[in-house]
Amino acid sequence: RSCSEKGRRREKEEGRTAGNRKMSNTGKFRDSAPLLPAAGRTDAGGADSTAMCFTEQDRPPTPENIRRFRKSYTGAPGMRVKHWGAERDEAPRPGDFVFGVRGEKDAGVEHLLGGHLEPTTMQAYQMMRAEMCYETSKVEVLGKTLDRKYQWPDNVKDDPNFRFGVPGAGDTEPAIEVVFPPDAPSLQTTAEQVAMYKRSHGAYEPGEQRKRNYTWDRIGEGIDPGTHSFGGTSAIDYKQGVAKALNPDLEYESKVKPTQFVPRTVADFHQVRADDLGKVRNLGLGDHKLPADHIYGMSTQKFNDWGAKECLGGNYSIEEQMPDPDLGRSLRRGCAPDHVLTSDRVFGVPCVRSDIPPPKRSSVADSKNYGNEPGVKALIYPQTFAQRGVYEEDFLEGHARDALCDICTSSGMVESKERFDELFARARAMYGASEDDMLSVDAIRRALYQEVMAE
Numbered sequence: 001r002s003c004s005e006k007g008r009r010r011e012k013e014e015g016r017t018a019g020n021r022k023m024s025n026t027g028k029f030r031d032s033a034p035l036l037p038a039a040g041r042t043d044a045g046g047a048d049s050t051a052m053c054f055t056e057q058d059r060p061p062t063p064e065n066i067r068r069f070r071k072s073y074t075g076a077p078g079m080r081v082k083h084w085g086a087e088r089d090e091a092p093r094p095g096d097f098v099f100g101v102r103g104e105k106d107a108g109v110e111h112l113l114g115g116h117l118e119p120t121t122m123q124a125y126q127m128m129r130a131e132m133c134y135e136t137s138k139v140e141v142l143g144k145t146l147d148r149k150y151q152w153p154d155n156v157k158d159d160p161n162f163r164f165g166v167p168g169a170g171d172t173e174p175a176i177e178v179v180f181p182p183d184a185p186s187l188q189t190t191a192e193q194v195a196m197y198k199r200s201h202g203a204y205e206p207g208e209q210r211k212r213n214y215t216w217d218r219i220g221e222g223i224d225p226g227t228h229s230f231g232g233t234s235a236i237d238y239k240q241g242v243a244k245a246l247n248p249d250l251e252y253e254s255k256v257k258p259t260q261f262v263p264r265t266v267a268d269f270h271q272v273r274a275d276d277l278g279k280v281r282n283l284g285l286g287d288h289k290l291p292a293d294h295i296y297g298m299s300t301q302k303f304n305d306w307g308a309k310e311c312l313g314g315n316y317s318i319e320e321q322m323p324d325p326d327l328g329r330s331l332r333r334g335c336a337p338d339h340v341l342t343s344d345r346v347f348g349v350p351c352v353r354s355d356i357p358p359p360k361r362s363s364v365a366d367s368k369n370y371g372n373e374p375g376v377k378a379l380i381y382p383q384t385f386a387q388r389g390v391y392e393e394d395f396l397e398g399h400a401r402d403a404l405c406d407i408c409t410s411s412g413m414v415e416s417k418e419r420f421d422e423l424f425a426r427a428r429a430m431y432g433a434s435e436d437d438m439l440s441v442d443a444i445r446r447a448l449y450q451e452v453m454a455e
Contacts, residue, residue: 056256065292246277395445398438408444423447 067073068087119127131137140146156162180187197203204210209225216223244250249257275281306315354371383391399407405420414420427439427447 054259056254056259395442396440398440400438401435404439404441404444407441413441413444413448420444423451426451 062070062073068084073079194203211225214225216225240250249255252258272282272284352369352371356370358370358372359366378386385391401424404424405417408414408420408423409417414423423444424439424447427443428434428437430447430450431439431443433439
Protein backbone atom coordinates (compact mmCIF):
# COMPACT_ATOMS: atom_id res chain seq x y z
CA ARG A 1 0.00 0.00 0.00
CA SER A 2 2.84 2.37 0.79
CA CYS A 3 4.28 1.75 -2.69
CA SER A 4 0.93 2.47 -4.32
CA GLU A 5 0.57 5.74 -2.35
CA LYS A 6 4.03 6.81 -3.42
CA GLY A 7 3.15 6.01 -7.04
CA ARG A 8 -0.06 8.07 -6.89
CA ARG A 9 1.79 10.96 -5.27
CA ARG A 10 4.45 10.86 -8.01
CA GLU A 11 1.78 10.76 -10.76
CA LYS A 12 0.16 13.87 -9.26
CA GLU A 13 3.47 15.73 -9.31
CA GLU A 14 4.15 14.61 -12.86
CA GLY A 15 0.62 15.69 -13.89
CA ARG A 16 1.20 19.19 -12.47
CA THR A 17 4.55 19.47 -14.26
CA ALA A 18 3.18 18.14 -17.59
CA GLY A 19 0.11 20.40 -17.30
CA ASN A 20 2.37 23.43 -17.13
CA ARG A 21 4.12 22.19 -20.28
CA LYS A 22 0.76 21.42 -22.04
CA MET A 23 1.66 17.87 -23.00
CA SER A 24 -0.95 15.54 -24.48
CA ASN A 25 0.41 12.39 -22.77
CA THR A 26 -0.21 13.49 -19.19
CA GLY A 27 -0.61 10.51 -16.85
CA LYS A 28 0.23 7.93 -19.50
CA PHE A 29 4.02 7.70 -19.22
CA ARG A 30 6.49 7.99 -16.45
CA ASP A 31 8.91 10.87 -16.66
CA SER A 32 12.33 9.58 -15.64
CA ALA A 33 13.81 13.13 -15.54
CA PRO A 34 11.14 15.48 -14.22
CA LEU A 35 13.61 18.32 -13.62
CA LEU A 36 14.50 18.65 -17.35
CA PRO A 37 12.21 20.76 -19.58
CA ALA A 38 10.34 19.02 -22.39
CA ALA A 39 11.74 19.30 -25.93
CA GLY A 40 9.76 20.29 -29.06
CA ARG A 41 6.13 21.33 -29.41
CA THR A 42 3.07 19.23 -28.78
CA ASP A 43 -0.60 19.86 -29.34
CA ALA A 44 -2.87 18.89 -26.49
CA GLY A 45 -5.90 18.97 -28.79
CA GLY A 46 -4.88 15.79 -30.63
CA ALA A 47 -4.33 17.42 -34.06
CA ASP A 48 -1.24 15.30 -34.77
CA SER A 49 -3.13 12.29 -36.04
CA THR A 50 -2.78 9.83 -38.89
CA ALA A 51 -5.72 11.38 -40.72
CA MET A 52 -3.99 14.77 -40.71
CA CYS A 53 -0.84 13.25 -42.17
CA PHE A 54 -2.77 11.83 -45.11
CA THR A 55 -4.69 15.06 -45.70
CA GLU A 56 -3.20 17.00 -48.60
CA GLN A 57 -2.28 20.54 -47.77
CA ASP A 58 -2.48 23.45 -50.19
CA ARG A 59 0.76 24.20 -51.95
CA PRO A 60 2.47 27.35 -50.76
CA PRO A 61 2.33 30.24 -53.24
CA THR A 62 5.34 31.35 -55.19
CA PRO A 63 7.30 34.09 -53.38
CA GLU A 64 6.84 37.57 -54.79
CA ASN A 65 10.54 38.03 -55.51
CA ILE A 66 10.64 35.08 -57.96
CA ARG A 67 7.04 35.09 -59.21
CA ARG A 68 7.91 37.20 -62.29
CA PHE A 69 10.35 34.53 -63.56
CA ARG A 70 7.64 31.85 -63.98
CA LYS A 71 5.85 31.37 -67.29
CA SER A 72 2.54 30.75 -65.52
CA TYR A 73 2.72 34.27 -64.11
CA THR A 74 2.98 35.96 -67.52
CA GLY A 75 0.28 33.71 -68.96
CA ALA A 76 -2.34 34.59 -66.38
CA PRO A 77 -5.66 35.69 -67.93
CA GLY A 78 -6.19 39.43 -68.15
CA MET A 79 -2.52 40.26 -67.53
CA ARG A 80 -0.36 42.15 -69.99
CA VAL A 81 2.65 40.09 -71.02
CA LYS A 82 5.89 41.80 -70.04
CA HIS A 83 9.49 40.64 -69.94
CA TRP A 84 10.62 39.69 -66.46
CA GLY A 85 13.48 42.18 -66.72
CA ALA A 86 11.04 45.07 -67.20
CA GLU A 87 8.44 43.83 -64.69
CA ARG A 88 9.53 46.18 -61.92
CA ASP A 89 10.28 49.16 -64.16
CA GLU A 90 8.19 52.23 -63.75
CA ALA A 91 5.36 52.60 -66.22
CA PRO A 92 6.05 55.19 -68.95
CA ARG A 93 2.51 56.53 -68.49
CA PRO A 94 0.10 56.62 -65.56
CA GLY A 95 -2.51 53.91 -65.25
CA ASP A 96 -5.40 56.21 -66.18
CA PHE A 97 -3.68 57.49 -69.33
CA VAL A 98 -5.90 57.42 -72.42
CA PHE A 99 -4.77 58.12 -75.98
CA GLY A 100 -6.62 60.59 -78.18
CA VAL A 101 -8.48 63.80 -77.44
CA ARG A 102 -11.48 63.82 -75.18
CA GLY A 103 -14.52 64.91 -77.12
CA GLU A 104 -17.21 67.30 -76.04
CA LYS A 105 -20.36 65.81 -74.59
CA ASP A 106 -22.59 68.32 -76.39
CA ALA A 107 -21.01 67.65 -79.82
CA GLY A 108 -23.60 65.31 -81.27
CA VAL A 109 -24.19 64.19 -84.83
CA GLU A 110 -26.40 67.17 -85.56
CA HIS A 111 -23.68 69.54 -84.36
CA LEU A 112 -21.02 67.81 -86.46
CA LEU A 113 -23.18 67.89 -89.61
CA GLY A 114 -24.24 71.49 -89.07
CA GLY A 115 -21.38 72.84 -91.19
CA HIS A 116 -22.72 71.00 -94.26
CA LEU A 117 -26.10 72.70 -94.23
CA GLU A 118 -27.18 74.97 -97.06
CA PRO A 119 -25.21 78.23 -96.78
CA THR A 120 -26.80 81.63 -96.74
CA THR A 121 -26.71 83.99 -99.70
CA MET A 122 -23.74 85.90 -98.31
CA GLN A 123 -21.83 82.69 -97.52
CA ALA A 124 -22.45 81.37 -101.04
CA TYR A 125 -21.23 84.64 -102.56
CA GLN A 126 -18.09 84.63 -100.41
CA MET A 127 -17.38 81.00 -101.35
CA MET A 128 -17.89 81.82 -105.04
CA ARG A 129 -15.47 84.76 -104.87
CA ALA A 130 -12.89 82.60 -103.08
CA GLU A 131 -13.11 79.87 -105.74
CA MET A 132 -12.85 82.22 -108.73
CA CYS A 133 -9.04 82.22 -108.52
CA TYR A 134 -8.92 78.55 -109.54
CA GLU A 135 -9.12 77.59 -113.21
CA THR A 136 -10.90 74.31 -112.42
CA SER A 137 -13.80 76.16 -110.84
CA LYS A 138 -14.41 77.86 -114.17
CA VAL A 139 -13.97 74.80 -116.42
CA GLU A 140 -15.29 72.03 -114.13
CA VAL A 141 -18.44 73.58 -112.71
CA LEU A 142 -19.94 71.58 -109.85
CA GLY A 143 -22.95 69.56 -111.05
CA LYS A 144 -22.28 70.08 -114.75
CA THR A 145 -20.41 68.08 -117.39
CA LEU A 146 -16.91 69.21 -118.34
CA ASP A 147 -17.16 71.20 -121.57
CA ARG A 148 -14.14 70.40 -123.75
CA LYS A 149 -15.33 72.55 -126.69
CA TYR A 150 -15.88 69.53 -128.92
CA GLN A 151 -17.72 70.06 -132.22
CA TRP A 152 -20.22 67.22 -132.05
CA PRO A 153 -22.24 66.15 -135.12
CA ASP A 154 -25.87 67.20 -135.43
CA ASN A 155 -27.21 63.69 -134.80
CA VAL A 156 -25.35 63.63 -131.48
CA LYS A 157 -26.55 67.03 -130.32
CA ASP A 158 -30.15 66.64 -131.49
CA ASP A 159 -30.74 63.10 -130.15
CA PRO A 160 -31.18 63.23 -126.32
CA ASN A 161 -31.01 59.41 -126.11
CA PHE A 162 -27.68 59.15 -127.89
CA ARG A 163 -25.15 56.90 -126.15
CA PHE A 164 -21.57 56.03 -127.06
CA GLY A 165 -20.42 52.41 -127.38
CA VAL A 166 -22.19 49.22 -128.33
CA PRO A 167 -25.05 47.81 -126.21
CA GLY A 168 -24.15 44.65 -124.33
CA ALA A 169 -25.81 41.26 -124.24
CA GLY A 170 -27.88 42.23 -121.23
CA ASP A 171 -27.69 42.88 -117.51
CA THR A 172 -26.88 39.23 -116.77
CA GLU A 173 -23.40 39.42 -118.29
CA PRO A 174 -20.92 40.20 -115.45
CA ALA A 175 -17.88 42.43 -115.96
CA ILE A 176 -15.39 39.64 -115.24
CA GLU A 177 -16.64 37.62 -118.20
CA VAL A 178 -16.24 40.67 -120.42
CA VAL A 179 -12.62 41.20 -119.29
CA PHE A 180 -11.73 37.49 -119.05
CA PRO A 181 -14.07 35.44 -121.27
CA PRO A 182 -14.25 31.86 -119.98
CA ASP A 183 -14.31 30.48 -123.53
CA ALA A 184 -11.18 32.36 -124.65
CA PRO A 185 -8.68 30.12 -126.48
CA SER A 186 -5.82 31.38 -124.29
CA LEU A 187 -7.58 30.10 -121.13
CA GLN A 188 -8.31 26.62 -122.44
CA THR A 189 -5.85 23.98 -121.24
CA THR A 190 -5.53 20.38 -122.30
CA ALA A 191 -4.97 17.35 -120.10
CA GLU A 192 -1.34 17.12 -121.27
CA GLN A 193 -0.70 20.73 -120.19
CA VAL A 194 -2.30 20.13 -116.79
CA ALA A 195 -0.14 17.03 -116.26
CA MET A 196 2.97 18.95 -117.34
CA TYR A 197 2.31 21.76 -114.82
CA LYS A 198 1.73 19.22 -112.06
CA ARG A 199 5.10 17.68 -112.82
CA SER A 200 7.07 20.92 -113.25
CA HIS A 201 5.38 23.29 -110.77
CA GLY A 202 3.34 20.96 -108.53
CA ALA A 203 0.16 22.80 -109.59
CA TYR A 204 -2.37 20.51 -107.91
CA GLU A 205 -5.94 21.62 -107.40
CA PRO A 206 -7.13 22.48 -103.85
CA GLY A 207 -7.90 19.23 -102.01
CA GLU A 208 -6.53 17.06 -104.82
CA GLN A 209 -4.52 14.03 -103.75
CA ARG A 210 -0.96 14.02 -104.99
CA LYS A 211 -0.29 11.00 -107.14
CA ARG A 212 3.21 9.64 -107.61
CA ASN A 213 2.18 6.76 -109.89
CA TYR A 214 3.03 4.02 -107.40
CA THR A 215 2.11 0.43 -108.34
CA TRP A 216 -0.21 -0.22 -105.39
CA ASP A 217 -1.66 -3.39 -106.93
CA ARG A 218 1.66 -5.20 -106.59
CA ILE A 219 1.78 -4.82 -102.79
CA GLY A 220 0.12 -7.79 -101.11
CA GLU A 221 -3.55 -7.97 -101.96
CA GLY A 222 -3.51 -4.46 -103.36
CA ILE A 223 -3.92 -1.06 -101.71
CA ASP A 224 -6.49 1.57 -102.52
CA PRO A 225 -4.75 4.93 -101.82
CA GLY A 226 -8.13 6.63 -101.56
CA THR A 227 -9.31 4.62 -98.53
CA HIS A 228 -6.23 2.94 -97.06
CA SER A 229 -4.65 4.33 -93.88
CA PHE A 230 -0.98 3.63 -93.23
CA GLY A 231 0.47 2.94 -89.79
CA GLY A 232 -0.73 0.91 -86.84
CA THR A 233 -3.19 1.49 -84.03
CA SER A 234 -2.52 1.07 -80.35
CA ALA A 235 -4.65 -1.27 -78.28
CA ILE A 236 -4.49 1.09 -75.29
CA ASP A 237 -6.10 4.50 -75.66
CA TYR A 238 -3.34 6.46 -73.93
CA LYS A 239 -3.72 10.23 -74.25
CA GLN A 240 -1.57 13.18 -73.25
CA GLY A 241 1.60 11.15 -73.34
CA VAL A 242 3.99 14.08 -73.75
CA ALA A 243 2.23 16.16 -71.08
CA LYS A 244 2.36 13.28 -68.60
CA ALA A 245 6.04 12.69 -69.36
CA LEU A 246 6.82 16.32 -68.50
CA ASN A 247 4.44 16.45 -65.53
CA PRO A 248 4.01 12.99 -63.93
CA ASP A 249 1.34 14.34 -61.55
CA LEU A 250 -1.18 14.25 -64.42
CA GLU A 251 -1.26 10.46 -64.15
CA TYR A 252 -3.51 10.76 -61.09
CA GLU A 253 -7.11 11.89 -60.94
CA SER A 254 -6.36 14.56 -58.35
CA LYS A 255 -3.57 15.95 -60.59
CA VAL A 256 -1.25 15.63 -57.56
CA LYS A 257 1.02 12.72 -56.77
CA PRO A 258 -0.11 11.02 -53.53
CA THR A 259 2.06 11.11 -50.46
CA GLN A 260 4.57 8.26 -50.09
CA PHE A 261 6.50 7.36 -46.98
CA VAL A 262 10.14 6.62 -47.77
CA PRO A 263 13.23 6.42 -45.58
CA ARG A 264 14.95 9.71 -44.82
CA THR A 265 18.18 8.54 -46.40
CA VAL A 266 16.40 7.89 -49.69
CA ALA A 267 14.78 11.35 -49.63
CA ASP A 268 18.12 13.05 -48.89
CA PHE A 269 19.82 11.11 -51.67
CA HIS A 270 17.09 12.10 -54.13
CA GLN A 271 17.37 15.74 -53.11
CA VAL A 272 21.13 15.81 -53.76
CA ARG A 273 21.54 13.57 -56.81
CA ALA A 274 18.23 13.81 -58.70
CA ASP A 275 17.42 16.50 -61.27
CA ASP A 276 14.01 18.05 -60.68
CA LEU A 277 12.19 19.51 -63.67
CA GLY A 278 12.32 23.31 -63.73
CA LYS A 279 14.70 23.55 -60.74
CA VAL A 280 18.41 24.12 -60.33
CA ARG A 281 20.31 21.07 -59.25
CA ASN A 282 21.30 21.01 -55.59
CA LEU A 283 25.09 20.95 -55.47
CA GLY A 284 25.26 20.89 -51.67
CA LEU A 285 26.74 24.39 -51.39
CA GLY A 286 24.06 25.68 -49.04
CA ASP A 287 22.03 28.85 -49.22
CA HIS A 288 24.31 31.88 -49.73
CA LYS A 289 21.37 34.32 -49.31
CA LEU A 290 22.26 36.26 -52.44
CA PRO A 291 19.87 38.67 -54.15
CA ALA A 292 17.83 37.51 -57.14
CA ASP A 293 19.81 39.70 -59.56
CA HIS A 294 23.21 38.44 -58.42
CA ILE A 295 25.64 37.54 -61.22
CA TYR A 296 28.72 35.42 -60.61
CA GLY A 297 32.08 36.15 -62.15
CA MET A 298 33.87 39.34 -63.09
CA SER A 299 32.82 41.69 -65.85
CA THR A 300 35.12 41.66 -68.86
CA GLN A 301 34.39 45.30 -69.66
CA LYS A 302 36.11 47.31 -66.99
CA PHE A 303 36.33 50.26 -69.35
CA ASN A 304 34.50 51.34 -72.48
CA ASP A 305 36.57 49.02 -74.68
CA TRP A 306 35.81 48.10 -78.26
CA GLY A 307 33.99 44.89 -79.02
CA ALA A 308 33.80 42.68 -82.09
CA LYS A 309 31.23 45.00 -83.73
CA GLU A 310 33.43 48.07 -83.38
CA CYS A 311 36.49 46.15 -84.62
CA LEU A 312 34.66 45.05 -87.79
CA GLY A 313 32.62 48.17 -88.56
CA GLY A 314 34.59 50.88 -86.78
CA ASN A 315 33.29 53.56 -84.47
CA TYR A 316 34.87 56.66 -85.91
CA SER A 317 33.22 60.06 -85.94
CA ILE A 318 32.47 62.00 -89.12
CA GLU A 319 35.50 64.24 -88.56
CA GLU A 320 37.77 61.21 -88.12
CA GLN A 321 36.45 59.63 -91.32
CA MET A 322 37.21 62.68 -93.44
CA PRO A 323 40.44 62.53 -95.51
CA ASP A 324 43.49 64.45 -94.42
CA PRO A 325 43.67 67.99 -95.81
CA ASP A 326 47.06 67.29 -97.41
CA LEU A 327 45.86 64.20 -99.31
CA GLY A 328 47.04 64.62 -102.90
CA ARG A 329 47.97 68.27 -102.54
CA SER A 330 50.64 70.40 -100.91
CA LEU A 331 49.87 72.82 -98.13
CA ARG A 332 53.28 74.45 -98.04
CA ARG A 333 53.31 77.97 -99.38
CA GLY A 334 56.13 78.93 -101.67
CA CYS A 335 56.72 75.52 -103.25
CA ALA A 336 54.03 76.04 -105.89
CA PRO A 337 52.06 79.00 -107.28
CA ASP A 338 48.92 80.06 -105.44
CA HIS A 339 46.65 79.24 -108.36
CA VAL A 340 47.90 75.65 -108.26
CA LEU A 341 47.32 75.29 -104.50
CA THR A 342 43.79 76.72 -104.68
CA SER A 343 42.73 74.63 -107.71
CA ASP A 344 41.36 71.08 -107.76
CA ARG A 345 44.58 69.69 -109.15
CA VAL A 346 45.67 66.41 -107.53
CA PHE A 347 49.32 65.49 -107.32
CA GLY A 348 50.77 62.00 -107.64
CA VAL A 349 49.62 58.94 -109.58
CA PRO A 350 46.66 56.64 -108.80
CA CYS A 351 47.19 53.23 -107.26
CA VAL A 352 45.28 51.50 -110.08
CA ARG A 353 46.96 52.60 -113.29
CA SER A 354 43.97 52.34 -115.58
CA ASP A 355 45.13 55.52 -117.34
CA ILE A 356 47.90 53.68 -119.17
CA PRO A 357 47.66 50.52 -121.27
CA PRO A 358 48.94 47.34 -119.59
CA PRO A 359 52.03 45.65 -121.03
CA LYS A 360 51.59 42.72 -123.37
CA ARG A 361 53.74 40.53 -121.13
CA SER A 362 53.62 41.20 -117.41
CA SER A 363 56.83 40.89 -115.44
CA VAL A 364 57.21 39.36 -112.01
CA ALA A 365 58.97 42.51 -110.82
CA ASP A 366 56.09 44.72 -111.99
CA SER A 367 53.81 45.31 -108.98
CA LYS A 368 51.49 47.78 -110.67
CA ASN A 369 47.79 47.15 -110.97
CA TYR A 370 46.51 48.11 -114.40
CA GLY A 371 42.84 47.53 -113.55
CA ASN A 372 42.72 44.02 -115.01
CA GLU A 373 43.15 42.17 -111.70
CA PRO A 374 40.25 40.70 -109.69
CA GLY A 375 38.86 42.72 -106.81
CA VAL A 376 37.84 41.79 -103.31
CA LYS A 377 34.50 40.35 -104.46
CA ALA A 378 36.22 37.90 -106.80
CA LEU A 379 38.51 36.79 -103.95
CA ILE A 380 35.65 36.27 -101.49
CA TYR A 381 33.24 34.75 -104.05
CA PRO A 382 35.42 33.11 -106.71
CA GLN A 383 33.86 31.82 -109.89
CA THR A 384 33.02 28.16 -110.36
CA PHE A 385 35.95 27.19 -112.62
CA ALA A 386 38.38 29.89 -111.44
CA GLN A 387 40.69 27.33 -109.81
CA ARG A 388 41.17 25.68 -113.21
CA GLY A 389 41.98 28.97 -114.90
CA VAL A 390 38.60 29.25 -116.67
CA TYR A 391 36.53 32.39 -116.13
CA GLU A 392 33.09 33.58 -117.24
CA GLU A 393 34.61 35.63 -120.04
CA ASP A 394 35.97 32.44 -121.59
CA PHE A 395 32.44 31.01 -121.91
CA LEU A 396 31.28 34.13 -123.76
CA GLU A 397 34.23 34.25 -126.17
CA GLY A 398 33.29 33.44 -129.77
CA HIS A 399 34.95 30.50 -131.59
CA ALA A 400 34.80 29.03 -135.04
CA ARG A 401 32.73 25.91 -135.60
CA ASP A 402 35.67 23.48 -135.68
CA ALA A 403 37.36 24.99 -132.62
CA LEU A 404 34.05 25.06 -130.72
CA CYS A 405 33.39 21.40 -131.61
CA ASP A 406 36.85 20.45 -130.31
CA ILE A 407 36.20 22.27 -127.00
CA CYS A 408 32.76 20.72 -126.44
CA THR A 409 33.82 17.15 -127.28
CA SER A 410 37.07 17.34 -125.29
CA SER A 411 35.32 18.68 -122.20
CA GLY A 412 32.63 15.99 -122.33
CA MET A 413 29.73 18.38 -122.91
CA VAL A 414 28.65 16.44 -126.03
CA GLU A 415 29.23 12.81 -126.88
CA SER A 416 29.97 12.97 -130.60
CA LYS A 417 30.28 15.32 -133.54
CA GLU A 418 26.76 14.48 -134.74
CA ARG A 419 25.39 15.53 -131.35
CA PHE A 420 27.36 18.79 -131.60
CA ASP A 421 25.93 19.49 -135.07
CA GLU A 422 22.39 19.23 -133.63
CA LEU A 423 23.15 21.61 -130.76
CA PHE A 424 25.01 23.99 -133.06
CA ALA A 425 22.02 24.19 -135.40
CA ARG A 426 19.68 24.84 -132.47
CA ALA A 427 21.99 27.56 -131.04
CA ARG A 428 22.33 29.21 -134.45
CA ALA A 429 18.51 29.30 -134.73
CA MET A 430 18.20 30.78 -131.22
CA TYR A 431 20.61 33.65 -131.87
CA GLY A 432 19.83 34.08 -135.58
CA ALA A 433 23.47 33.46 -136.59
CA SER A 434 24.66 32.38 -140.02
CA GLU A 435 27.03 29.57 -140.96
CA ASP A 436 30.06 31.86 -140.85
CA ASP A 437 29.24 33.52 -137.52
CA MET A 438 31.16 32.43 -134.43
CA LEU A 439 29.33 31.08 -131.40
CA SER A 440 30.42 30.71 -127.79
CA VAL A 441 30.38 27.82 -125.38
CA ASP A 442 27.56 29.55 -123.50
CA ALA A 443 25.38 29.38 -126.65
CA ILE A 444 25.85 25.60 -126.83
CA ARG A 445 25.01 25.32 -123.12
CA ARG A 446 21.80 27.30 -123.57
CA ALA A 447 20.80 25.17 -126.56
CA LEU A 448 21.37 22.01 -124.51
CA TYR A 449 19.35 23.46 -121.59
CA GLN A 450 16.46 24.37 -123.92
CA GLU A 451 16.39 20.84 -125.31
CA VAL A 452 16.34 19.29 -121.84
CA MET A 453 13.51 21.58 -120.71
CA ALA A 454 11.50 20.76 -123.84
CA GLU A 455 11.72 17.07 -123.03
